[in-house]
Amino acid sequence: MPISSPTSKLRVDISHGVARLLINNGAKRNAFDLDMWRALPPLVAAIDADPEARVLVVSGAPGLPFCSGADISEFSTVRATSDGGRAYEQANGEAFDAISACSKPTIAAISGFCMGGGMGIAAVCDLRLAAAGAAFAIPAGRLGVGYPPSAMRYVVAAVGAQRAFELFFTARRLTAPEALAAGFLSRVVEEEDFDAEVTTLAETIAANAPLTLRAAKAAIRAAAALPGAPSLAACEALAATCFDSADYMEGRAAFLEKRAPKFTGR
Structure with missing residues (x-):
C-alpha cells in the first residue's frame, strides 16, 4: 500500500x-x-x-x-x-x-x-x-x-x-x-x-540482503557509540538471525552458481 x-x-x-x-x-x-x-x-x-x-x-x-x-x-x-x-x-x-x-x-x-x-x-x-x-x-x-x-x-x-x-x-x-x-x-x-x-x-x-544490512547498521552504530545505538546483545542477536535466514542460503547458492542473488529479507 x-x-x-x-x-x-x-x-x-x-x-x-x-x-x-x-x-x-x-x-x-x-x-x-x-x-x-x-x-x-x-x-x-x-x-x-x-x-x-x-x-x-x-x-x-x-x-x-x-x-x-x-x-x-x-x-x-x-x-x-x-x-x-x-x-x-x-x-x-x-x-x-x-x-x-x-x-x-x-x-x-x-x-x-x-x-x-x-x-x-x-x-x-x-x-x-x-x-x-x-x-x-x-x-x-x-x-x-x-x-x-x-x-x-x-x-x-x-x-x-x-x-x-x-x-x-x-x-x-x-x-x-x-x-x-x-x-x-x-x-x-x-x-x-x-x-x-x-x-x-x-x-x-537495496539489492543487498536486508537482514545483513540491519545487523551491520546496528553493529556499526554500537561500535561508534552513536546516539541511540543498540546494545551489544541486540547486535549479536541480529547477526545470529542472518545465519538462520533463507537469504543466507540464497547468498551462498548465488555465489556458487555465479549469479546475482535475489534476497527476500527472510
Whole structure:
C-alpha cells in the first residue's frame, strides 16, 4: 500500500526497493514547520515497517533544496512562549530520533541549502551525499536559539566536538568540499551527475540482503557509540538471525552458481 503523509509538505515514493522521503515546501525553500516535524516519526515508522522499502533516501523534492532549516515565521506563533518553544523542541527531537532509529539504511541526498534543522536531519542519516553546490550551516548563534543536548549529540557524532564548536560558535556557511573535509559527507558529486549517483547508490544498497544490512547498521552504530545505538546483545542477536535466514542460503547458492542473488529479507 502507498504510504500516505499527514502533510502535503512531505511525501513518500517507493520504487525498486528505495523509499524516497521528499521534502516539498517550496514556498519556504523547504523550511520545516511544526506540522512537518510531527509528521516525520509516523512516516519513518511506516517506511521502516514496509517490506518493499529496503533503503530510505531523504531529499528535497525535484527542483527544491534539501532543507533551509526551521520555518522562522513560527518564532512569533508556535514558538512565541517558553512552553511553545519546549513543545517545538520535543517535536524536533522526536523527528531526529525517528530517523536515527530506522533499522534500514538511510541516505541524506543534499542539494542546495542544508541549514539548521536541515543539517540536523542530514546528521541523523547513515550516509550523506551532496551536490557540489550545496551549502551547510547551523545559524543558531545568529538567532538566539538554544540547541538541546538531544539534538546536539547527533551533530557531534557526525563531525566531532571540534567541528561542532566551530559550526555553532561561528554560524558560518560551509561549502560542500568543506563539509566533506569535516567528515560530514561521504561523497560530493557534480550537479549534473547527482541524481543518478544517488539512485545508483540507493539501488545498490537495496539489492543487498536486508537482514545483513540491519545487523551491520546496528553493529556499526554500537561500535561508534552513536546516539541511540543498540546494545551489544541486540547486535549479536541480529547477526545470529542472518545465519538462520533463507537469504543466507540464497547468498551462498548465488555465489556458487555465479549469479546475482535475489534476497527476500527472510
